[in-house]
Amino acid sequence: MKTLNITNGDGAANIIKQSTVAGDVLPWRDPMHHGPFPADLSLSELGKVRAAYLAGPDGNAAEIERDFELRDQHLKASKGYDNIILWFEHDLLDQLQILQILDWFSNVRIGDTILEMICVDRFPGKPDFRGIGELSPKEMASLTAQRQPVTDSLLTLAASGWAAFRSSNPLDLLVFLDGDLGELPFLSVALRRHLEEFPDASKGLTRTEVQLLRLMANGIHAPQQLFLQNMVMETALYIGDWQTYRILDAMCANGLASCEPHPFHFPSFSSEKHSDFTSQRLSLTAAGIRVLSGEQNASGLMPRDGWLGGVKVAEAGTIWTWNRDTAELLRRSV
């Protein structure tokens, strides 16, 4: 029996490899909760777009693109396996990875290959369970008993979800969320978290920005602590450290927070310069205090030139905003 195990990243992949679970392991390395996913691009075209975004101005886009190309080549080898098992959890990153992978499988023929999925939001004896990356190899192997066949209707649902996530019109995602998502029981909560990353209609801030400013207001000033405490404010795992620092950097650059010393420095890959990062202290500015208290809307302060899925948040003089009270997306003039 030749098996391919596909999972959410290197942490879980390494545990599967250390366990008694047989087969090849393919980690799906893409922090999908941020950055562009424009519609109508093939998997390889999307890999180029993602690599350019993830590399940023200073990163090695060619290396990231190579990783995606090799990943995609391996995925295309699927029909050479007797069975494929997807190993995922309930958070947004994993739910998006499930949508992307199942969408791909909905468009290809894999012959007699059996496609199964494990997707969990809990583990016995772990009340604070957040993800499969925190399991021991033995615990990971025990999850095989929970694998479920991927049905045609699940493939269809995932393909619809993937199209809605990549649509340039975020209202398509709300329409999708109104449907029956019973076969992906964690998807609705995860996608609603995604919608909270659109700027709030009243404050002009995303949920993450509000949380980070609140933490500063409550006396958390070190960047690493801001990242860790921000994770605590999430019910499921959300963005990683680097994306958190990108947001802190943007808030400092646009006057909502200040950094001492100025400007904000990202963590260095050189251990000698690590204290340059850890010794930084971030605080609310007067504008940050006004925005947090509701006296001022941040929409004029924070640039919104980014993407969430297939949506350019601000485009052609308008911006998509999220109303938490009514669960509505509204397009407003900037």
Add this chain to the structure above:
Amino acid sequence: MNAPPPFLNAIFHQPVRTRLCLLLHRGEPSFTQLKASLSITDGNLDAHLKKLSAVGYLHSRMIVDGRPHTVYCLSESGTEAFREYLDCLEAICAFAMLARDD
């Protein structure tokens, strides 16, 4: 002398890829290390890695040792197939020895 000589796995039986797979079988080299060891271009190494990945023989792992980077090795199925390839080479050598002795 009646048994025919075994077939060699064409994925491994290519001059650059045989050497590449020996390196991937023995360790976990990075792209830069592989390129230097094999004295080939980025594009050439890319093409050979893709060939291995397209049959599921390649596994990659991201490590953080200074700047994060990817290291490569043979996957479980790649390791098994490569061992079979080495066994085939041995069998061919034995076959050749027998033919010479005949």
